Amino acid sequence: MKNNDISILGSGLIGSLLSIYLRKRGLDVHMYEKRADNRKSAYKEEGRSINMALSDRGWKALEDLGLTEKVKPLTIPMYGRKIHDEHGKTTFIPYGKEGQAIYSISRGKFNQLLIDEAEAAGVNLHFEHKIEDVSLKDNTLLVSNPEASHQKIHSEVIIGSDGAYSALRNAMLKQVRFDYKQEYISHGYKELTIPATESGEFAMDPNALHIWPRGSFMLIALPNPDKSFTCTLFLPFEGKRVCFENIRDEKDVEGVFKTYFDDAFELMPNLSKEYFTNPTAALINIECFPWMQGKSLLIGDASHAMVPFYGQGMNCGFEDCYILDKLINKFGTNAWELVFAKFQKVRKPDTDAICQLAMENFEEMKNAVSDPKFQIRKKIEAKLHNLYPLDWIPLYTMVTFSDMPYSEAYAQGKLQESIMDRVMADPLITQNWDKLDYEDIIDQMDKAKAV
Amino acid sequence: MKNNDISILGSGLIGSLLSIYLRKRGLDVHMYEKRADNRKSAYKEEGRSINMALSDRGWKALEDLGLTEKVKPLTIPMYGRKIHDEHGKTTFIPYGKEGQAIYSISRGKFNQLLIDEAEAAGVNLHFEHKIEDVSLKDNTLLVSNPEASHQKIHSEVIIGSDGAYSALRNAMLKQVRFDYKQEYISHGYKELTIPATESGEFAMDPNALHIWPRGSFMLIALPNPDKSFTCTLFLPFEGKRVCFENIRDEKDVEGVFKTYFDDAFELMPNLSKEYFTNPTAALINIECFPWMQGKSLLIGDASHAMVPFYGQGMNCGFEDCYILDKLINKFGTNAWELVFAKFQKVRKPDTDAICQLAMENFEEMKNAVSDPKFQIRKKIEAKLHNLYPLDWIPLYTMVTFSDMPYSEAYAQGKLQESIMDRVMADPLITQNWDKLDYEDIIDQMDKAKAV
Numbered sequence: 070m071k072n073n074d075i076s077i078l079g080s081g082l083i084g085s086l087l088s089i090y091l092r093k094r095g096l097d098v099h100m101y102e103k104r105a106d107n108r109k110s111a112y113k114e115e116g117r118s119i120n121m122a123l124s125d126r127g128w129k130a131l132e133d134l135g136l137t138e139k140v141k142p143l144t145i146p147m148y149g150r151k152i153h154d155e156h157g158k159t160t161f162i163p164y165g166k167e168g169q170a171i172y173s174i175s176r177g178k179f180n181q182l183l184i185d186e187a188e189a190a191g192v193n194l195h196f197e198h199k200i201e202d203v204s205l206k207d208n209t210l211l212v213s214n215p216e217a218s219h220q221k222i223h224s225e226v227i228i229g230s231d232g233a234y235s236a237l238r239n240a241m242l243k244q245v246r247f248d249y250k251q252e253y254i255s256h257g258y259k260e261l262t263i264p265a266t267e268s269g270e271f272a273m274d275p276n277a278l279h280i281w282p283r284g285s286f287m288l289i290a291l292p293n294p295d296k297s298f299t300c301t302l303f304l305p306f307e308g309k310r311v312c313f314e315n316i317r318d319e320k321d322v323e324g325v326f327k328t329y330f331d332d333a334f335e336l337m338p339n340l341s342k343e344y345f346t347n348p349t350a351a352l353i354n355i356e357c358f359p360w361m362q363g364k365s366l367l368i369g370d371a372s373h374a375m376v377p378f379y380g381q382g383m384n385c386g387f388e389d390c391y392i393l394d395k396l397i398n399k400f401g402t403n404a405w406e407l408v409f410a411k412f413q414k415v416r417k418p419d420t421d422a423i424c425q426l427a428m429e430n431f432e433e434m435k436n437a438v439s440d441p442k443f444q445i446r447k448k449i450e451a452k453l454h455n456l457y458p459l460d461w462i463p464l465y466t467m468v469t470f471s472d473m474p475y476s477e478a479y480a481q482g483k484l485q486e487s488i489m490d491r492v493m494a495d496p497l498i499t500q501n502w503d504k505l506d507y508e509d510i511i512d513q514m515d516k517a518k519a520v
Numbered sequence: 521m522k523n524n525d526i527s528i529l530g531s532g533l534i535g536s537l538l539s540i541y542l543r544k545r546g547l548d549v550h551m552y553e554k555r556a557d558n559r560k561s562a563y564k565e566e567g568r569s570i571n572m573a574l575s576d577r578g579w580k581a582l583e584d585l586g587l588t589e590k591v592k593p594l595t596i597p598m599y600g601r602k603i604h605d606e607h608g609k610t611t612f613i614p615y616g617k618e619g620q621a622i623y624s625i626s627r628g629k630f631n632q633l634l635i636d637e638a639e640a641a642g643v644n645l646h647f648e649h650k651i652e653d654v655s656l657k658d659n660t661l662l663v664s665n666p667e668a669s670h671q672k673i674h675s676e677v678i679i680g681s682d683g684a685y686s687a688l689r690n691a692m693l694k695q696v697r698f699d700y701k702q703e704y705i706s707h708g709y710k711e712l713t714i715p716a717t718e719s720g721e722f723a724m725d726p727n728a729l730h731i732w733p734r735g736s737f738m739l740i741a742l743p744n745p746d747k748s749f750t751c752t753l754f755l756p757f758e759g760k761r762v763c764f765e766n767i768r769d770e771k772d773v774e775g776v777f778k779t780y781f782d783d784a785f786e787l788m789p790n791l792s793k794e795y796f797t798n799p800t801a802a803l804i805n806i807e808c809f810p811w812m813q814g815k816s817l818l819i820g821d822a823s824h825a826m827v828p829f830y831g832q833g834m835n836c837g838f839e840d841c842y843i844l845d846k847l848i849n850k851f852g853t854n855a856w857e858l859v860f861a862k863f864q865k866v867r868k869p870d871t872d873a874i875c876q877l878a879m880e881n882f883e884e885m886k887n888a889v890s891d892p893k894f895q896i897r898k899k900i901e902a903k904l905h906n907l908y909p910l911d912w913i914p915l916y917t918m919v920t921f922s923d924m925p926y927s928e929a930y931a932q933g934k935l936q937e938s939i940m941d942r943v944m945a946d947p948l949i950t951q952n953w954d955k956l957d958y959e960d961i962i963d964q965m966d967k968a969k970a971v
Contacts, residue, residue, distance in 0.1 A: 234694075242702075243685075245802045246757075250701040251693075306697075351696045 076224035079231035083369035083386035085183035122380035146170035151277035157332035235371035265296035361409035422479035527675035530682030534820035534837035536634035573831035597621035602728035608783035686822035716747035873930035
């Protein structure tokens, strides 16, 4: 039987990043991945989104490991949302202050880079190794690979960064007093493409996240370095109106796109083919507790898979790694149970908060962003933040452009929301927004905080 | 490969009752149970409560199958709660009107009777058959027994009445768009005994459910036909005050019992021995959806395990069987998917409601029942029910002594609760309760309903 210091399950973004962190502490780190090495074979995503939005929390961990300069060339900054209305008219709403952006990055390329870095750091990589089961009693993995079936591997520490369908979590699920929730939302998604133009250019502004909000459904698009956009169509699975169930043939697809997303439709020559070739995937939210069992720990999506609407899944997972590393730094590599206990205690309220925010942001993206008042609201909040940078920080900024604990962002965001609801109730707000008594709004916030 | 019409997983109370229902419709019914035949070997409960409280919904299904007279001799009626205060003083609070009772019954004896009835009806019993896995694609069970391992058994229909740790549900858990939640509460329980007296009599009033409510914990006792009582001690697992973690030796046990349950302690000669022999069990709440997958269906605890504080787990499971049978009667035995779809649609809001009520009733049992105002409240509600039997039915009565859908009982209970909160806010309620304007309370209820 093999005996590793640390076994990491899954070589996705979180597992790879964590393996580098742990290797830097001089540990014997082994990473097990059921897929083949994606640096050699064509990368097939299988129901995971193709590109992500890297933001401050993610960059912070990359910076910590000295990887910023290597990652930057893979990214495209998006400075705001570009909202497309039903007539093709667009409106730009910035995400933050001038210069603040979230960064579009391809999952495949990014993952390859992190695995290269892990290998260079001395992490032992085991591709095509499937975790059949985990014995929590004796920290033993049951692993199958093309050469051997059900091999036993013992580790002092097992970390499950194996995503929403985690094998380690499945083992924990059978333990008494393990709380668990998995919840699918009513909407699914399908990825489509807006290719580069014939002259090899981006077909739309590449420095924005494009949104076609349509109330009960929406389309979004993120830029890729090859000048294409990856579009994601979010529809209800079933229902009476526009939904996946009711789109049965080419005519239906084109009907929906011509009616609701006509400007995008003009840019999608392969729409119908892609629509019926690409899978329709479901969206899951997972919460569980505890995350540890002895010297085993869940991290990233394995412990808190979230819906993608705040663009924080990967960033939150990277922040998990950052926080875990700082606890290892404090308590050492001989106190795993203490480290894990501290980690889950400090981190659980924050991941609960971001899971909830991600759920709530779906409403904002498919509805509110198309409301003219939404823009006014964002402008008022931006001005408040400008005038009183410490007293009023828009929720999106706290989540995306800071490393404030998510749970604090959530609480402060709720306070601000209730005050903004009152401000927006002014029937003349559209004309008056610039002449409001901004100091009074801050006073209201101070009073609300004091309660 | 065998080919059954119907395979029922688990021969517990719900599975046995359901098998009789289905056999009566002329179907080829096979029931698989991982344990040995409990009619032959000593019955070992393994972490499930020893006696239950049978009430109207349970009796209704038994009556439907002509089993009332056979079950009755196994039961002991309990007409109300007998509350024990810290000085041993007791107060009786009736559950309903005169003559209304819930019935204490031993799980083991009851289960044996139902299995006998199933066998007599022609159900094929398969004990010591463990369900290793279920293939939902082709409705095939993977079954191991002492003679053969991983035998494949195909069935037209599979029904999982295999409880909180259901094998069928585990298979469904891996399906996309299966929502699932398992949640343990902070308290665990341990069963203890008050034996019959030396002269062979009950040591306390046998026609009541005894409760020692102590705020953050409690003890209860139900009578058995052998003149003993089964006591259940509910304590937090851990904490600063009284909890399982802090009871380490005989001295600790006796200290807790002498301080908080002195009158019970006097009747428990084997307390310490039992305390350290019997397991401490956890309490789980499970909700999931959908309950069906093609021609497979979850029923009873497998689909909605609840905490035991409303005494409705078994009763709700029996009502599941009753409702399912009526749907089969309506749509026939050639429309299983339609029957299952109707069943889960009509039943889910009701099981959600009773799961929630069971959770809330824990607070009432360990806290409120010891408050003198709780008695006044019950008296006012009893009088309202007496004066206006159709307009005001106490929540406990709707749940326990009627077959009103749980979700309606829940909604009406919440309305009544808010009105009673106002009534009880009268500082002189203790003196005035009998002289209230009862008609006005009913008017308030009518108004609240109209909103």
